Amino acid sequence: MTDAWAPSPRELERQQVRRGLRRKQFLIAAGITVLAAIAVATIVGTSPGWERFKELFLSWHHAKEAFPDIAKGFWINVKMFVIGEVIILVVGTLVAVTRNTVTPWLTPLRIVAVIYTDVFRGLPTLLVVFIACIGIPALGIEGVPTDVTTLGIFALVLCYGAYVAEVIRAGIDSIHPSQISSAEALGLGRAQTTRYVVLPQALRRVAPPLLNDFVSLQKDTSLVASVGVFEALFAAQDYGNYNFNYTPLLVTGLFFLALTVPLARFTDFLGRRALRRERGR
Amino acid sequence: MRLKPALVALPVLLALSITACGDVKDDGNDKKATSSSSSCDVADLPLTTAGKLTIGTDSPAYEPWFTDNDPTNGKGFESAVAYAVADKLGFEKGDVVWTKVPFNNSYAPGPKKFDFDINQISITPERQKVVDFSDGYYSAAQAVIVLNKDKVEAGSLADLADLKLGAQTGTTSLTAIRDEIKPKTAPVVFKDTNVAKQALLNGQVDAIVADLPTAFYITAAEIEDSSILGQFQPTTGTQEEFGLLLGKGSELTGCVNQALESLKSDGTLAGLEKQWLSETVDVPVLK
Numbered sequence: 001m002t003d004a005w006a007p008s009p010r011e012l013e014r015q016q017v018r019r020g021l022r023r024k025q026f027l028i029a030a031g032i033t034v035l036a037a038i039a040v041a042t043i044v045g046t047s048p049g050w051e052r053f054k055e056l057f058l059s060w061h062h063a064k065e066a067f068p069d070i071a072k073g074f075w076i077n078v079k080m081f082v083i084g085e086v087i088i089l090v091v092g093t094l095v096a097v098t099r100n101t102v103t104p105w106l107t108p109l110r111i112v113a114v115i116y117t118d119v120f121r122g123l124p125t126l127l128v129v130f131i132a133c134i135g136i137p138a139l140g141i142e143g144v145p146t147d148v149t150t151l152g153i154f155a156l157v158l159c160y161g162a163y164v165a166e167v168i169r170a171g172i173d174s175i176h177p178s179q180i181s182s183a184e185a186l187g188l189g190r191a192q193t194t195r196y197v198v199l200p201q202a203l204r205r206v207a208p209p210l211l212n213d214f215v216s217l218q219k220d221t222s223l224v225a226s227v228g229v230f231e232a233l234f235a236a237q238d239y240g241n242y243n244f245n246y247t248p249l250l251v252t253g254l255f256f257l258a259l260t261v262p263l264a265r266f267t268d269f270l271g272r273r274a275l276r277r278e279r280g281r
Numbered sequence: 282m283r284l285k286p287a288l289v290a291l292p293v294l295l296a297l298s299i300t301a302c303g304d305v306k307d308d309g310n311d312k313k314a315t316s317s318s319s320s321c322d323v324a325d326l327p328l329t330t331a332g333k334l335t336i337g338t339d340s341p342a343y344e345p346w347f348t349d350n351d352p353t354n355g356k357g358f359e360s361a362v363a364y365a366v367a368d369k370l371g372f373e374k375g376d377v378v379w380t381k382v383p384f385n386n387s388y389a390p391g392p393k394k395f396d397f398d399i400n401q402i403s404i405t406p407e408r409q410k411v412v413d414f415s416d417g418y419y420s421a422a423q424a425v426i427v428l429n430k431d432k433v434e435a436g437s438l439a440d441l442a443d444l445k446l447g448a449q450t451g452t453t454s455l456t457a458i459r460d461e462i463k464p465k466t467a468p469v470v471f472k473d474t475n476v477a478k479q480a481l482l483n484g485q486v487d488a489i490v491a492d493l494p495t496a497f498y499i500t501a502a503e504i505e506d507s508s509i510l511g512q513f514q515p516t517t518g519t520q521e522e523f524g525l526l527l528g529k530g531s532e533l534t535g536c537v538n539q540a541l542e543s544l545k546s547d548g549t550l551a552g553l554e555k556q557w558l559s560e561t562v563d564v565p566v567l568k
Contacts, residue, residue, distance in 0.1 A: 052390045056411065134476070137483035146485050148469075228447070228471045228480060237385065238470055241451025244388040244411040 059247045066239040066248035073235035074255045076149065077221045080231075081259075084156045084221070085214055091157060092164030093203075097194060099165070100172055113165075120162035126223050129155040133227035152224030160217050167209050171202035208274070211267040215260050232256070321536035323371045328533075329396050334372045336363050337382035337395030343474060344498045345557050346401060352379045358494070358557035359399045362418055365549055366525070369540035384451060387526055388412050396533055398526040401492065403453045413534045416541050417522025418550060423457045424496035424564065425510040427488045428481060435510055438462055438567050445469065447477050447486035454490040457515045478504055494558045511567040 007015070044050065098106070098113040120128065132155035137146040145151065175198050183193040203210075225234035232255055236248035329335045338359070341350045347357035355364045355374070367377045380395055387398045388411050397415070404414045425441065427433045435441050441462045447469035448455040458468045469486050471477040477489045478499060491499065493512050500507045515521060525541075527534050544550045 049390060056390050134479050134483070137485055138479070140483075146483060148485065226472050226476075228469050228476060228485075230467070230470050234450070234470060234472075238450040238455070241385050242405075242407075242456060244408045 055245075057246045057250060059245055062239070062243060062245045062247040063251050065243075066236060066251060069235040069239060070232050070248060070252055070255065073230055073232035074252070076229060076231045077218070077256075078259070080149065080153050080156065080221045080224065081214075081218045084153050084160070084217060087153075087157045088160045088164050088217070089210075091161035092168050093199070095161065095165035096168035096172060097199075099169055100194075117162045117165050120158050121166065123159070125156070125159045125220055126226060128159050129223050129227060131155075132158070133224065148224065148227050148229050152221075152227065152229055155224070156217065156220060160213060160220075163213050164210065167206050167213065168202065171206035172198055174205055175201050205274075208267050208271040211263060211270070215263050215267070218260055218263075219256060321370065321539060326370070326396075326533060326536060327531070329394060330378065333376050333378045334367050334370065335378045335380055335395045336367075337380050337387065337393075337398035338400045339384050339387075340381040341475075343495065344502065345494050353377075356557075358419070358553060359401070361553045361557060362544075362550070363399050365544055365553065366537060366540045369543055370536060393528040393531075396527070397531075397537060400526070401495075401523050402526050404522050404524040405453075412529055413527040413531050414524035415527065415534060415537045417524050418541055418544075419523045419554065419558075421453075421492040421494070421521050421523060422512045422514050423454055423490055424493040424512045425488050425490055425567070426481065426496050426499055426504075426507055427510045428504070429506045429508055431487060433487060433510060435567065436565075438513060441488070441567070444487040445485075446488050446490060447471055447480055448490045449474055449477060452491075453515065453521055454492060457513075458490055461513070461515055474499075481507070493564070497558075509564050511565045513567040 047053075095113045095116060098109050099117075101110065129152060133148045133151040136144060136151055179197055179201065180193055183197040188196065222231060222233040225231055225237075230238070232252045233249075236252040239248045240246055323332070336352070338347070338352050342352050342357070342360075345357055346359040348354065348360070349356075352360050352363070355361055364374060364377060367374075382395055382398055382400070384400060384402075387400065387402070388408070401421075402408075402414075403421070404417060408414070425435070425446075433444065435444075438461060442464045444464060445466050446458050446462065446464050448458055448471070450470050450472060455468060455470060458464060469480065471480065474491065474495065477486075477491075480486050481489050482504060488510065493509075496509050496512075500509055525537055527537065541550070
């Protein structure tokens with residue numbers, strides 16, 4: 001008796017009821033969403049200031065005029081973000097690993113790592129940017145770069161390195177001790193255990209929160225505008241301040257969304273995939 | 282068919298909210314300017330706060346336009362002009378209220394929290410589409426500030442094109458760099474004058490461009506061993522003038538202009554300029 005399994009009539013009935021329920025829920029969801037959208041559009045469209053708002057925030061002419069400068073500025077944002085991200089990952093991993101070492105010889109390094117994460121997680125990023133970009137050149141040390149973009153990347157690395165170090169450390173701590181014991185049983189040394197057993201698993205586990213930090217880093221590249229880096233947001237503000245129009249700000253917003261939304265979707269996908277794997281289905 | 286009562290209620294609520302939010306108060310900024318027809322008595326003026334004249338300016342308020350970052354003391358050119366205008370409009374000194382308005386908020390839509398804003402704002406046609414300006418109360422030239430040790434020599438605007446120049450965002454100084462000097466490296470843009478001064482000291486820029494009175498103050502009192510390389514007037518467009526900024530279609534514009542007109546004709550404005558803004562004759566003109 002190895003008949004292929006066929007759903008019982010009752011199961012079929014169940015499935016049909018479920019399908020009906022799903023359809024009903026979908027219709028309600030769609031209906032209410034459309035209604036809400038219409039409501040918002042009506043409120044906005046009939047507001048007394050709508051015409052003025054359109055002139056100041058949705059002017060096609062100003063959007064076109066400001067576009068080249070914003071695009072040029074956004075290239076700076078992208079460069080800072082990409083270069084910064086690579087360095088931040090390295091710094092974060094080094095700091096996290098340092099904090100998890102146990103030998104007494106490395107105590108000074110551990111103290112430095114703890115102070116670093118505490119201080120730079122607690123300081124407002126804007127303040128670090130100011131001190132790095134204006135303070136460091138003021139010292140006038142030979143050979144130290146005075147270029148604000150470089151110093152801006154340095155400031156962002158300092159701040160985000162501390163955040164990312166903590167995320168990675170949490171990942172390392174979440175690896176079960178049995179993994180380390182197994183590695184030792186196989187004859188791997190401490191460094192090898194960290195390199196081949198702990199870190200790969202830890203990094204995979206914290207990928208979603210890491211990506212979250214990187215989305216936030218993309219936005220924070222705008223902070224360097226305060227010291228004179230002419231990035232996208234600053235280009236938009238500059239145009240707006242001269243022509244008294246806010247449209248370029250929205251254009252900049254679209255630029256940033258074009259970068260951050262795909263990354264956010266990707267983050268979600270990774271998170272869901274990890275969940276699926278953990279649940280085994 | 283089990284519909285939750287909440288779901289039935291929602292569309293109803295939404296419909297109600299539309300009607301409720303639909304009738305927002307008009308902010309009065311769209312009214313036509315009726316400058317000449319209405320009287321300019323204090324009682325008839327459309328003021329933000331009844332009986333008070335509310336004047337906006339940015340913070341910090343820089344020399345020589347204001348002194349000690351305090352607009353209320355009547356010292357500094359713009360503070361003095363503001364009080365002179367208030368006086369002509371018929372306000373006591375005690376009835377003048379100052380409010381902090383960052384430059385990029387001054388042209389924001391919606392009701393203004395000031396009657397007029399005085400903040401070295403240049404009058405341009407593009408800006409006039411969005412706000413009202415009074416007539417000009419000061420004509421500014423642009424000046425180039427350098428550090429003496431840099432030994433920069435320039436006899437013409439063309440000589441400046443090789444330098445790394447900086448200026449404050451949204452200013453006509455910055456536009457002058459872009460349109461007049463057209464430097465080989467893109468100008469460095471600063472959020473405010475303080476960052477610009479620091480960048481000059483740090484050697485991050487070769488020179489900064491600002492309006493002449495500001496340049497005089499920076500070289501005289503703020504950066505030791507700095508000097509004004511030269512001054513120039515942007516050739517594009519007309520002579521640049523600072524104007525008081527008012528909401529679009531403000532009914533006050535006409536009265537403020539009348540006040541400024543009489544300050545010009547009785548010589549008060551020229552006197553204040555002499556008192557607060559240095560003589561500009563000994564600065565070489567770059568062509």
